[in-house]
Amino acid sequence: MKRLVHHALFWPAVTLALLLAASSLFNASFLTLTWRDGHLYGSLIDILNRAAPLMVVSLGMTLVIAVRGLDISVGAVVAIAAAVAALMIGGSFSATGEVQSQYPLWLALGTALAVAAACGLWNGLLVVKAGMQPIVATLILMVAGRGIAQLLTGGQIITVYYPPFFALGNGFLLGLPVALWIAGGLWLALHLLLSRTALGLFVRSIGGNPEAARVAGVRSSAITLCVYTFCGFAAGIAGLIVSSNVKSADANNAGQLLELDAILAVTLGGTALTGGRFQLAGTVIGALIIQTLTSMIYSMGVPPEVNLVVKAALVFAVMLLQSPEFRGIVMRVARGNSSKPLDGVKR
Amino acid sequence: MSRRLLPLTITVALFLAMAAFGAIRYDGFLSPQVFLNLLIDNAFLCIVAVGMTFVILSGGIDLSVGAVIALTTMISAALLEAGWNPYAAMAVVLLLGAAFGALQGFLIQRFNLAPFIVTLAGMFMARGCCYLISTESLPINDATYTAIAQARIPVGFGSSLTIGALIALVVVAIAMRIAHSTEFGRTVYAIGGGESSARLMGLSVDSTKVGVYLLSGLTAALGGIVMTFYMLSGYSLHAVGLELDAIAAVVIGGTLLAGGVGYVFGTLFGVLILGIIQTLIAFDGTLSSWWTKIVVGALLLLFCLLQRLFEGRTPKTA
Numbered sequence: 001m002k003r004l005v006h007h008a009l010f011w012p013a014v015t016l017a018l019l020l021a022a023s024s025l026f027n028a029s030f031l032t033l034t035w036r037d038g039h040l041y042g043s044l045i046d047i048l049n050r051a052a053p054l055m056v057v058s059l060g061m062t063l064v065i066a067v068r069g070l071d072i073s074v075g076a077v078v079a080i081a082a083a084v085a086a087l088m089i090g091g092s093f094s095a096t097g098e099v100q101s102q103y104p105l106w107l108a109l110g111t112a113l114a115v116a117a118a119c120g121l122w123n124g125l126l127v128v129k130a131g132m133q134p135i136v137a138t139l140i141l142m143v144a145g146r147g148i149a150q151l152l153t154g155g156q157i158i159t160v161y162y163p164p165f166f167a168l169g170n171g172f173l174l175g176l177p178v179a180l181w182i183a184g185g186l187w188l189a190l191h192l193l194l195s196r197t198a199l200g201l202f203v204r205s206i207g208g209n210p211e212a213a214r215v216a217g218v219r220s221s222a223i224t225l226c227v228y229t230f231c232g233f234a235a236g237i238a239g240l241i242v243s244s245n246v247k248s249a250d251a252n253n254a255g256q257l258l259e260l261d262a263i264l265a266v267t268l269g270g271t272a273l274t275g276g277r278f279q280l281a282g283t284v285i286g287a288l289i290i291q292t293l294t295s296m297i298y299s300m301g302v303p304p305e306v307n308l309v310v311k312a313a314l315v316f317a318v319m320l321l322q323s324p325e326f327r328g329i330v331m332r333v334a335r336g337n338s339s340k341p342l343d344g345v346k347r
Numbered sequence: 348m349s350r351r352l353l354p355l356t357i358t359v360a361l362f363l364a365m366a367a368f369g370a371i372r373y374d375g376f377l378s379p380q381v382f383l384n385l386l387i388d389n390a391f392l393c394i395v396a397v398g399m400t401f402v403i404l405s406g407g408i409d410l411s412v413g414a415v416i417a418l419t420t421m422i423s424a425a426l427l428e429a430g431w432n433p434y435a436a437m438a439v440v441l442l443l444g445a446a447f448g449a450l451q452g453f454l455i456q457r458f459n460l461a462p463f464i465v466t467l468a469g470m471f472m473a474r475g476c477c478y479l480i481s482t483e484s485l486p487i488n489d490a491t492y493t494a495i496a497q498a499r500i501p502v503g504f505g506s507s508l509t510i511g512a513l514i515a516l517v518v519v520a521i522a523m524r525i526a527h528s529t530e531f532g533r534t535v536y537a538i539g540g541g542e543s544s545a546r547l548m549g550l551s552v553d554s555t556k557v558g559v560y561l562l563s564g565l566t567a568a569l570g571g572i573v574m575t576f577y578m579l580s581g582y583s584l585h586a587v588g589l590e591l592d593a594i595a596a597v598v599i600g601g602t603l604l605a606g607g608v609g610y611v612f613g614t615l616f617g618v619l620i621l622g623i624i625q626t627l628i629a630f631d632g633t634l635s636s637w638w639t640k641i642v643v644g645a646l647l648l649l650f651c652l653l654q655r656l657f658e659g660r661t662p663k664t665a
Contacts, residue, residue: 070463126648126651130651130652130655131655132651132655133604133605135408135463136598136604136647136651137651139591139594139595139647140644140647140648140651141644142591143591143595143640143643143644143647144640144641144643144644144645144647144648145644146637146640147637147638147639147640147641147644148641150635150637150640151635151637151638151641154635155635155636155637260467260470260471263464263467267464273461273464274461303478303482305475305478305479305482305583306475306478306479307475308471308472308474308475308478309471309472309475309476309478309479310475311471311475312468312469312470312471312472312475313472315464315467315468315471316454316465316468316472319460319461319464319465319468320454320458320460323458323459323460324459325457325458325459326458
């Protein structure tokens with residue numbers, strides 16, 4: 001029992017379970033799954049489908065945070081990838097009434113992902129080679145990136161008319177959303193890569209102490225560069241899912257505030273913001289917590305904007321719980337040892 | 348010339364070069380009113396950026412300022428609608444802004460939390476509170492507010508300033524005084540230079556760190572009041588992304604993001620450069636507004652790389 005409580009995924013999982021339980025109180029049919037039109041159907045599936053882009057971005061963000069970095073440009077990269085894909089696919093009606101894509105689908109998707117990965121590489125170069133603070137380095141792409149996405153789309157919403165593209169965000173495979181398969185596949189690949197090879201150890205050692213890792217012979221620069229590139233790539237995948245889901249690319253709003261949600265998902269999942277310790281599965285649960293919360297607030301009939309206040313309260317709670325100073329105070333109060341009052345803390 | 352003044356010199360030179368380019372390229376650019384408008388249209392940004400300068404000088408960051416501005420406009424509009432005295436409403440929002448900033452500062456200082464994540468949560472919280480008041484835009488019809496909004500102060504040559512722009516200039520002057528000739532200001536520089544050394548020197552690091560965020564909250568609320576004069580409405584979507592503009596203005600103004608080096612005066616020019624980019628794009632007429640973002644991004648990159656060159660001598664341990 002004690003081991004269970006101390007497992008890193010225990011609290012995130014409990015939070016998610018409580019949220020799901022609360023949701024089912026408000027909405028009796030919340031947990032029911034039905035088989036309709038050849039796939040599973042229900043609120044849970046809806047949450048999984050909607051959480052997929054956030055999961056994918058957050059997985060990339062987890063690794064960046066694990067190497068003591070931060071990437072606040074992911075929202076802009078989502079917009080860029082969506083714009084590239086939508087522009088290259090487009091779609092026009094041929095004489096036979098069939099919709100043609102402008103370029104082959106694989107080429108459009110490949111280019112969008114390559115551009116997104118290049119964005120990540122750019123961030124990585126600024127951090128590793130130019131030695132900038134991660135938040136500043138990625139701030140540049142956050143500001144300029146959205147401008148670039150708007151430049152690509154001419155400030156318009158680009159509509160896609162080519163049906164095969166819609167499968168990414170709306171399709172189903174073996175009864176489950178395609179987007180979920182993508183997010184799950186990415187998680188599995190990362191999990192295997194980081195637990196079966198030395199890479200996971202390297203990432204942890206860079207996050208724990210970059211200088212010590214370098215001296216110990218870990219190629220920190222190359223690995224950090226790869227991590228940022230992967231984060232851009234992941235944001236690109238999310239961009240494709242999002243644009244496929246809404247069948248268009250909106251350079252102004254696609255991925256807006258996504259960086260904040262991603263950071264929140266990573267934190268909720270138990271990854272330390274100071275680097276070194278990371279939980280990929282925790283991040284997935286974190287993304288699910290955020291999406292469940294959003295869906296719950298919608299179904300309760302509360303204005304969806306209240307979401308922001310709830311999220312803020314969550315961030316405050318999580319970061320206080322992660323703070324050793326705060327835990328120390330709580331422990332002292334819990335033990336009833338109030339003989340040494342701290343300044344600023346009553347009694 | 349002192350090495351420390353070099354970034355500031357580059358900033359001022361860049362501003363003059365852009366002004367000269369505009370003057371040569373476009374008719375009517377070189378009129379006093381065009382330049383005063385830079386200040387009028389960016390008064391709130393200037394005020395907020397001044398507060399942000401102190402935060403960045405101390406080695407921190409405040410992402411909540413845009414949301415605090417929106418909340419200020421919202422609370423002002425709601426209070427005025429409820430029939431409050433306009434000056435009482437202003438005092439209340441200033442107090443609230445300062446309290447909000449101080450609370451964030453307390454969390455950062457007392458629990459040793461990362462400034463960006465605390466202020467990020469603060470940003471969510473302030474925006475969320477806006478929506479709790481109203482999701483619609485609230486108009487302001489108060490006589491005092493309208494009078495202040497419409498007032499023009501002639502400064503000669505047939506040109507004029509608004510009260511908001513005047514407030515911005517006064518804030519810059521006061522902030523320069525605070526930064527360079529008070530104990531608080533010197534401590535802020537010392538903390539940015541090295542927190543543990545500042546502590547060993549016996550400086551009041553803890554209260555100054557809280558004070559920096561209090562000041563940032565206060566300037567954000569003041570910026571919000573000036574924005575209410577400018578917009579005459581309260582809206583939850585006012586000043587979205589303003590925190591990024593403020594950070595960009597501070598960086599372009601030559602303040603090192605690592606903290607410890609920079610000038611409030613530089614921030615004023617950072618704001619003016621952001622303003623002149625928009626003015627140039629507006630004068631050109633063929634360029635779309637998104638070019639602003641791309642140019643600002645490019646300038647940010649340029650200045651950050653420049654900073655790395657200056658920092659080069661002192662290796663930083665992250």
